[in-house]
Amino acid sequence: MRITCPICGERDRREFYYQGAAVALDRPEADAEPEAWVDYVHVRDNPCGMTRDLWYHEHCGSWVVVTRNTATHEVIETALASDIKEQGA
Amino acid sequence: MVELIAKTPFDGALPLEVGTVSASEVDTGVLTSVAPYKGKNKALSEALKGAHGMAAPAPNRATGKEGSRAIWFGREMVLLCGPEPDAKLGKHAALTDQSDAWAVARLEGENAAQVLARLTPIDLRPGVFKRGHTARTELQHMMASITRIGERSYQIMVFRAFAQTLAHDLKIAMQGVAARQPR
């Protein structure tokens, strides 16, 4: 498997650490309801098809949001998590 | 007064020469990680140019030359190799002395790329990984910085504590490549 690090370019999957769903970017406010926190920390979809998840390129230190298809293994898009977060904020 | 005696990272494990490839220890001088603060990339590059005569390298590139080099070292980080960093750089970036943190080796020879191809998954084709290109990648199981510094020579950096393992891994790969040379 190959993943394109937005900084380093296409690299072997072994250079990356897999975190989980990109939901992790959307941290609730400190005073959010417990349900919001439970959703954020524990509840995940298990899609057959498109998914967005977080990978860490250990070597350059970038957190990368990878949009990929769990059925075909196609990687559709990768972007720096910090870019997504800053643009969204 | 106590006198502390310095040791080099490889401490005798290099040089090595097998077939057409050699590996030797490099004293790169002072190593400083330079991590530009928010929005300071440009200012830092100019300060680097002013103080040390080279621009901050773009990702996957190295600037400067033997003895005074700036190697892209990861997200928001450059490694200044050689000169004592100018104090002005500190205005734009977090500076950290790393002179003792890395074991630095030079891998050189006709089949150097073939040796590296046994250790790292990156694309080393001459047209892709050119002189002045650098990569943060893995070398066997170690985090490494690999820079192509010449037609047939590469600079390899791993954590200092891995120096013995690097020498060992290089030797194994060098032997595998050398064995295939026509005799």
Place this chain on the structure above:
Amino acid sequence: MRIEGKGLIDRGQQINFQFDGHSYQGFGGDTLASALLANDIALMGRSFKYHRPRGVLSAGSEEPNALVTTGLGAAQEPNVRATTLELHEGLVTKSQNRWPSLGFDLMSLNDWAAPFLGAGFYYKTFMWPKALWEKLYEPVIRNAAGLGALSGKHNVETYEKAYAHCDLLVIGAGPAGLLAALTAARAGADVILAEEDTRTGGRLNAETLEVDGKPGAVWAEEITAELAQMDNVRIMTRTSVVGAYDQGTFGALEKVPHDVSMRLGAPRECFWRIVAKRAVLAAGAIERPVAFRNNDRPGIMTAGAVRAYLNRWRVATGRNVVVFGNTDEAHRTVADLQDAGVHVSALVDARHHAKCDLDVPFYAGAEVCDAGGGKRLESVTIRTAKGTENVQADCLAMSGGWNPTVNLTCHMGGRPTWDRDIAAFVPVDGAVPGLSTAGACQGDFSTHKCLEAGVAAAQGALDDLGLKRADVVAPAAEDGVYDIYPVYAVPGKGRAWLDFQNDVTVKDVKQAAVENFQSVEHMKRYTTQGMATDQGKNSNVAALAVLADATGRGIPETGTTTYRPPYTPVSIASLGAGAQCKGFAPERFTTSHKATQEKGAPFIEAGLWYRPSYFPKAGETHWRQSCDREVNMVRNAVGVCDVSTLGKIDVQGPDAGAFLDFVYTNAFSTLKVRRVRYGFMLREDGHVMDDGTTARLSEQHFVMTTTTAAAGQVMRHLEFVHQCLVPQMDVRFTSVTEQWAQFAVAGPQSRDLLNDLLDTPIDDESWPFMACGEVSIGGVKGRLFRISFSGEHAYEVAVPSRYGDSLFRTLMTKAEALGGGAYGMEALNVLRIEKGFITHAEIHGRVTAYDIGMGGMVSGKKDCIGKASAARPGMVEESRERMVGLKPVGEVKELIAGGHLFDKGAEAVSANDQGYITSVGFSPTLGHNIALGFLKDGPARHGEVVRMVEHLNGVETLCEVCHPVFFDAEGGRTRG
């Protein structure tokens, strides 16, 4: 029998080799199979289940029968295909699965019992009594069935792994592959041409066909020579591409030639991971045998193999050959044999309409229905409309047509489709992204069509790569029509073999259908069809044709089983290449490693680091003696310990303090410059992630320490929090773990020792507890932290790593002069347990700050990672298992980490579980064992006696619950 003619062997190079203890000669370019056949050896093995005599069936990597064991001693390698094993001087081989010998195999009694041993026999027979399965049935069955065996010794040979990258990977170097490679290479693409054979050319090496007016093999050699001259081409022979994976990654196994692999440090095999932007599969096709009664007699082989042995190796596979086929190739086989002077006694063509213009007894619309003989074919029975006829023969060349080698196109879930015209499965376009097919593997069975397809596939790849097409025209070559009359199994009584390697017959497949294993996947598992090391390369299609027939469906409806990697067998050693011995994990050595080794200290691994367990002194015979001494040394004098392995992270920037406030539970923005603070961080789920001290070197500069094993995880976490949660914060992280060699100097005399080497002495005023700052040692700039993990008056002193060895030796010598010395992990552990300090034994991922008695350290004034989750009701219940100290109070004094805690009188079952022990040490200070552990509502139960039960060692100990700090609870020693 070797015959005259050039072929592709080097008669000038005579090679001596052994098979089953006998010596033979072959030539350069021979495989073991061709050399054995040249020596008139037809019997090469025994079958898996029935121990039937078997000879070679094919001339390629699909070979099911001719498996041998090579090598001697530890290097013994079983199940090597004689058809691909290159002959080399001194090669030692032996046959397999026979006892006592290949010619006289007592196990062949199984063959007489065959009526009872069909598909499903084991499942039905050995069901009862259940207890006998493991003890009796399975061992007996396993002993009787099987292939070769490993030596059972440690493999000392070298295996290698390597990576390669290219624009275009061409898999297979037959006519299609060669021309695809040439087309792409001339256009300037970086090309890798991988070929499993020792030479390029594919079928051209086995046929007498011409290309471009020259013998095919000569043409192939010329193209190969041109490719070899080009810088952008890498030709990899002896390299089998075994798997297609995501994003253009391919796995390939390179067999290193024997003469090279004997050199110092040379590998035996190299496993390649090839990354290709585009790929062309030109893997060719594999010939189908025909199933008929006794079709497994040695001497019966595929017609293509007969031609290959004849044309490439100049070996006549018999003196009296019968050819049986269903395409024009059968006729070509006869012509080739006759040209070479080999007698052909019959040509049997299954096609009714076939005509023959050769001088040979010809049977159209006929079939071979039986074979006579034992260890060698003696006769075949030909059945025509008129009846049957026996013909003497010592070799039968048979062909049921060709199966395109679609395997790699199916590795990512693709399924091939049935092509009626060629009676075979063909690949589906786009089944593997970026991979196209060319030549026989997509059903182009004429040489010219293969050549054209090679050019076309390469041109398509060039378009995709954005490169300008090169002008290559397919040269003139044979362009016949593939006219096939499908024959899979000839009807009749007796056993007709489909899967030779797993001994699966037509009857077995029919039996599966009768017993309702009608899905092809069920049939496969019930009969073991295609499950041997050859993966049914030459038998799967015929087997499912039989199944289709038995179930009244068509072949397309029946479908195929799944083709999975690897295409050809891959040794585990090559997959694990680079990870043998020292390659398994890098060794991370501290700067004090050498000096520690010199002291005779045994090492333990901590993550990748190697740390000393203890430093034995003369006369100490047990580790406990050393450990006790080292603990006492620290409590009473001074000890030195390398703590460089702890993670050290530089945190700098205008928002450094605010950031640390967010990742730690307690505040760091309030920490004064030149001071150190202890902190721990939580995971977002509220459990403790790691702990350590952080020092503030200047307003915007902190140095965080992490535990040794969690350094990488913490760095990743900091980057996560920064990049994914608070990218607006201006803060930077850099690991400085390796920059500093850091040593703990602990004990009442620690300051005396330090003042003996610091350029400027320190005192309590300049360096109070939790102070830090820069110091100078012999002119070298270092850092000093007054922190303690032992509970003693202690420091950690750091110098740049180049001085680490020197400083450690100096510290050790000076400590010894003061009645102290170096201490290792065992003593460090006891010292910290005595003080109730936690490590990852306690913060193992399931405990909260509340559980370790530090709930108060979660600041109420600010948000931090994990705060919300840690505050959930279940996370702060008093009844949770919470940290306590434990000491033995009964007869038994032993405490064991991992032991569980129960109420004194309760039965030791999980329903009664009250908690567990995490750390144990013998405290020389207190004179007994002490432990840290977690106990339900522990802090409220101090003074209570509970029972530790450790089932593994059968130990039960009564212990008193106490405060986790066993020693100097007020902390006077640390501050004093």
